[in-house]
Amino acid sequence: MRAILYLVRKEIKNAVVDLFHHPARLILYLFLAAMLGLSLLNGTERQVRAPGSYLDIRILHGVYLGILLFITVPSVLSGLKSGATFFKMSDVNFLFVSPISPKKILAYGLIKQMASDIFMMIFLLFYAGMTINLFGVALWQVVALVGGIALMVFTIQLITLLVYSFSSGHPERVGWIKTVLYGVIAMMTAFALSSFWFHGANQESLFAAIASPYLEYVPVVGWMKGMVFAVMNEDAARTGIFAALNAAAVAGSILLFVRSDSDYYEDVLQTTETTFELKQSAKNGKPIRTRGLNNKPVRVTDTGILHGWGASVFFFKHIREMKRRNRVPFIRTSSIVLVAVNVLVVVVLQKLTAADGDGMPGGMLLAISLAMSSYILFFFNAAGDWTLELMKPYIYLVPAKPFAKLFWASLSTLLAPVIDGVVIFTVLCLLLRANPATALICMLIYASMGFIYTAGNILSQRIFGQMVNKGMIMFVYMLMLGVLLLPGVGISVALYIAFKDIPAILLGLPIFISNVLVSVGIFAACRNVLSSAEMNS
Amino acid sequence: MLEVLNLTKKYRNTLANDNLNFQVNAGEIAVLIGPNGAGKSTAIKCIAGLLRFNGNIAVCGYPNKSVEAKRNFGYIPELPAPIETLTVYEHMEFIARAYKVEDWKDKAKNLLERMELDDMRKKLGKELSKGMQQKLSICCALLPEPKVILMDEPLIGLDPHAIKELKTMLTELRAKGCTILVSTHMLDSVREFWDKALIMMNGKIAAVRTRAEIESTGEDLEQLFFSITEGAQTGGAAK
Numbered sequence: 139m140r141a142i143l144y145l146v147r148k149e150i151k152n153a154v155v156d157l158f159h160h161p162a163r164l165i166l167y168l169f170l171a172a173m174l175g176l177s178l179l180n181g182t183e184r185q186v187r188a189p190g191s192y193l194d195i196r197i198l199h200g201v202y203l204g205i206l207l208f209i210t211v212p213s214v215l216s217g218l219k220s221g222a223t224f225f226k227m228s229d230v231n232f233l234f235v236s237p238i239s240p241k242k243i244l245a246y247g248l249i250k251q252m253a254s255d256i257f258m259m260i261f262l263l264f265y266a267g268m269t270i271n272l273f274g275v276a277l278w279q280v281v282a283l284v285g286g287i288a289l290m291v292f293t294i295q296l297i298t299l300l301v302y303s304f305s306s307g308h309p310e311r312v313g314w315i316k317t318v319l320y321g322v323i324a325m326m327t328a329f330a331l332s333s334f335w336f337h338g339a340n341q342e343s344l345f346a347a348i349a350s351p352y353l354e355y356v357p358v359v360g361w362m363k364g365m366v367f368a369v370m371n372e373d374a375a376r377t378g379i380f381a382a383l384n385a386a387a388v389a390g391s392i393l394l395f396v397r398s399d400s401d402y403y404e405d406v407l408q409t410t411e412t413t414f415e416l417k418q419s420a421k422n423g424k425p426i427r428t429r430g431l432n433n434k435p436v437r438v439t440d441t442g443i444l445h446g447w448g449a450s451v452f453f454f455k456h457i458r459e460m461k462r463r464n465r466v467p468f469i470r471t472s473s474i475v476l477v478a479v480n481v482l483v484v485v486v487l488q489k490l491t492a493a494d495g496d497g498m499p500g501g502m503l504l505a506i507s508l509a510m511s512s513y514i515l516f517f518f519n520a521a522g523d524w525t526l527e528l529m530k531p532y533i534y535l536v537p538a539k540p541f542a543k544l545f546w547a548s549l550s551t552l553l554a555p556v557i558d559g560v561v562i563f564t565v566l567c568l569l570l571r572a573n574p575a576t577a578l579i580c581m582l583i584y585a586s587m588g589f590i591y592t593a594g595n596i597l598s599q600r601i602f603g604q605m606v607n608k609g610m611i612m613f614v615y616m617l618m619l620g621v622l623l624l625p626g627v628g629i630s631v632a633l634y635i636a637f638k639d640i641p642a643i644l645l646g647l648p649i650f651i652s653n654v655l656v657s658v659g660i661f662a663a664c665r666n667v668l669s670s671a672e673m674n675s
Numbered sequence: 676m677l678e679v680l681n682l683t684k685k686y687r688n689t690l691a692n693d694n695l696n697f698q699v700n701a702g703e704i705a706v707l708i709g710p711n712g713a714g715k716s717t718a719i720k721c722i723a724g725l726l727r728f729n730g731n732i733a734v735c736g737y738p739n740k741s742v743e744a745k746r747n748f749g750y751i752p753e754l755p756a757p758i759e760t761l762t763v764y765e766h767m768e769f770i771a772r773a774y775k776v777e778d779w780k781d782k783a784k785n786l787l788e789r790m791e792l793d794d795m796r797k798k799l800g801k802e803l804s805k806g807m808q809q810k811l812s813i814c815c816a817l818l819p820e821p822k823v824i825l826m827d828e829p830l831i832g833l834d835p836h837a838i839k840e841l842k843t844m845l846t847e848l849r850a851k852g853c854t855i856l857v858s859t860h861m862l863d864s865v866r867e868f869w870d871k872a873l874i875m876m877n878g879k880i881a882a883v884r885t886r887a888e889i890e891s892t893g894e895d896l897e898q899l900f901f902s903i904t905e906g907a908q909t910g911g912a913a914k
Contacts, residue, residue: 160687436760438797443761443768451772459760462799530756534725536773537745669724669740 141238142246166614174260177267178277192274199367200348202283206290206359207323213294214319218305218312225410244396252292259288279370286366293358293384296391303395322356329353341491354380358387436462449542452533456523456550468550468557472518477562479514480507484566500572501642507566508580512587515555516619519591522551528599533668541665548592555588556581579646586653593660594619600664622660626652676701677722677748677823677854681730684717691717692728693878699854699871701822704845706865707858709875710904715858716753718875719827722856723750734823746774749821753828753858755808757800763787764796766815774819786814789840806832813841823854830864842868862897872896874903 157164225247266280305311333347354364365380440461446454460467484503491498527533527547536543559581567577598615626649633640633648682695691714699705707715721728724740734744761769767787771779787793790810795803803811809832816824830838845855846868859865872889874882881903889896 436799438762438799441762441765441797443765443772446772448773448775451769454772455758455761455765455769458765459758462760530758531723531725531750531752532758532769532773535723535745535750537742537775538773539742 142242146246146250174263177264193272194345195273195275196345196349198269198273198275199363200345202286202366203348203353203359203363205287206363209287209290210294210359211319211323213298214301214315218301218315229410244392248296248392251295255291255295256288259284259291262287275370282366282369286362289384290359290362293362293388293391296388296395297358300391300395326353326356358384361387438462446546449536449538449546452527452536452543452547453549456547459523460550468554469561470554473554473558473561476511476514476518476558477565480511480562480566481569483507483510484570488570500567500570501576503570504563504566504572504576504580505642507562508584511558511562511584515558515584515587516591519551519555519588519595522548522554522592522595524548524551524592525595540668543668544596544661544665548596551592552589556585559584559588573642576642579643579650582650583646583653586650586657589657590619590622590653593657594622596664596667597622597660600667622656623649623653625656626650676733676735677856678733679718679722679730680732682718682721682732683729684714684721684726685729690878692721695730695880697873697880697883699823699856701854702849702852703870704849704855704857704868705871705873706869707856707873707875708862708865708900709860709881711860713860713875713904714878715860715875716827717878719750719753719825719856719858723748723825746819747821748823748825749816749819751809751812751816751824751826751829753831755805755812755832757803757808757811759799759801761800762797763792763800763803763811766800766811767818770815770818776819779818782818782820783814786817789844790814790837806834806837809833810837817844817848821853824848824856826855826857828859829857830859830861838864862900866896874900876903 157167229243229247262284263280266277266284269275269280269283270277301315305315329350329352330344330347333343333350337343337346351364354360354367361380361383365377365384368376368380443451443454443458446452457467460470464470484507487498487503487506524547533543533547563577563580563584566572567574594615598618629648629652630645633645677699679695679697682692683690684692693714695718697705707718709715717726720726722732722734722739724745732739735747737744737747739748757766758769764783764787767779767783770776771783776782784793787796790813792807792810792814795807798807800808800811809829813829816826829841833841845857848855849868849870857865857869870886872882872884872886873880874884882899884894884896884899888894
């Protein structure tokens with residue numbers, strides 16, 4: 139045990155010392171801490187408004203349950219395939235082979251993982267101000283919500299480990315677990331739908347269903363949600379019951395895992411090695427195999443890049459890669475998912491608002507879709523062909539002008555949202571029978587959001603280069619995007635204030651024009667980015 | 676010809692390359708040797724234009740980051756990075772189009788045959804083993820027929836046939852007047868074909884010897900290498 143304590147002490151000390159050796163990182167952490175403090179302070183100092191002016195708290199119940207399910211289901215499914223680990227390769231190489239009891243090593247791994255989960259969840263507190271403002275909850279209640287998510291992440295990692303240990307090498311057990319998992323989800327969905335059946339398809343039924351106390355008896359996910367909301371409601375009895383259930387889940391998982399197979403090293407080794415390889419790949423600028431393409435075998439039918447000469451070959455290479463991934467270039471699985479999500483949201487909103495009155499106008503629904511799609515596009519764009527190209531040496535080596543390479547290598551990333559936008563808003567326009575001019579401006583703004591995200595990415599590349607800490611860059615990048623979007627949004631807001639009845643197309647046009655101009659400006663200013671960039675090494 | 680003048684590369688507080696100066700002439704194979712962490716790979720990456728640096732590097736008289744220089748050099752990285760969703764043959768097509776190589780098909784066929792990759796033409800980058808990835812990397816670098824070739828640990832992961840073939844290729848390229856710089860920490864692997872040895876230690880070039888010098892003085896390269904690398908570790912210095 140002494141050795142492990144020594145290790146923990148040294149790891150903490152060295153991490154702190156390392157932070158002082160990298161002042162930029164330290165400043166960024168301090169900046170984030172200050173922002174977090176401000177956000178929390180802002181949340182607590184807000185005046186309490188009349189109860190009716192906040193959103194229905196049952197929405198928070200539903201969103202929270204959704205977040206917990208989103209954390210849990212994919213994790214268990216991946217556990218069935220590849221297991222989980224909270225060990226690093228250095229733990230395998232040094233601790234696993236040492237004469238330290240495997241149980242102590244497991245405890246060390248668990249504690250370290252828990253600390254890391256709690257640390258990661260601190261960033262969720264950035265949403266504290268928004269939650270307080272929307273739902274009128276207190277700061278300590280937001281802390282309870284975030285704490286619940288951290289505990290869920292920790293618990294689910296344990297369960298994932300147990301699931302893998304139990305099912306590894308037993309396909310029939312994988313089948314049972316999947317059946318149970320899908321069965322639980324189906325039951326939860328059926329419960330929500332039954333509420334519509336009995337009480338009609340309206341907003342009230344939906345809210346009653348998602349906030350139902352019955353859902354809190356669903357194992358683990360429900361228990362965690364139950365505990366958090368019991369804490370928030372200062373309900374000691376329910377807090378006790380759900381805390382006991384959660385503690386039993388954690389303790390039971392550890393006990394079963396330790397007792398079922400004392401040699402857990404083998405269970406975690408493969409995942410630890412895979413994680414290590416992925417990290418090494420990322421560090422060495424090698425493409426990460428799981429990124430952008432799953433490891434399913436791809437049937438190679440037609441071959442050849444066929445077009446392009448010099449820098450333009452990057453674009454046609456991307457087209458070939460797209461065809462191999464999705465058959466039809468630019469129509470990706472994500473595009474289909476995006477259309478489906480938009481249709482679903484619009485239909486649900488239309489039904490809910492129709493039940494309560496005149497219903498939401500088509501233009502408003504298109505605007506909501508535009509905002510939601512633009513937010514999702516931010517994450518799709520970060521994994522675009524352009525970003526992946528920077529991780530391979532060819533973009534730096536090919537003898538062509540840097541601007542030509544920049545343009546052709548980012549063209550497919552620029553075009554993808556144009557095509558997505560046309561598909562999404564054409565479908566929605568037909569579905570809602572909305573004004574085609576409004577749909578057109580939504581398409582243009584959505585496409586221009588893609589341009590500005592890519593331009594922002596290039597600008598961030600120019601300013602930060604290939605910095606190792608992507609999380610930090612992401613935060614600053616988001617701030618930077620806010621600044622880049624400001625001119626267009628500012629003019630549109632000013633127009634709206636000045637002329638309330640202005641048509642949507644005129645209201646959206648400044649955002650589109652400004653986004654395009656800002657993007658062109660960034661491309662021009664960063665035209666030589668590839669001659670000064672460094673490959674991630 | 677490759678000319679490196681006052682090359683310095685600093686990573687935060689670490690001086691990876693400290694004022695390197697050397698030249699590799701046409702028709703010459705230079706080996707950059709040194710222990711792990713000596714700064715060999717960093718130097719090669721700086722020359723290949725993948726890293727920022729201070730100093731001057733000229734490839735065939737052009738600054739190394741210029742289009743003209745890029746047209747003249749080929750680079751074989753230490754870690755091969757094939758494009759996952761392109762086939763082996765499409766990698767060759769991609770390079771041919773990117774480097775504007777006319778009549779590339781016969782050249783590509785010849786290279787793939789020599790590296791025993793011709794029956795893998797339809798295999799995707801992600802389906803290749805590490806050794807095959809390295810072979811493909813070599814084919815890609817040599818397809819544009821560069822005048823200067825930079826190789827970072829090129830023999831690692833190759834099977835005996837590929838090692839033999841690559842060594843033969845290197846001597847053929849030298850005979851054609853190519854400038855070749857090979858970085859390695861394995862002295863044995865370059866013993867037969869080097870013309871100039873640049874021994875690196877702690878980011879600096881600690882010694883430069885030509886094969887003629889070694890042969891005329893009877894000095895042993897391996898002994899010199901160890902006297903520099905191990906001598907420095909124990910506080911000694913090499914002349």
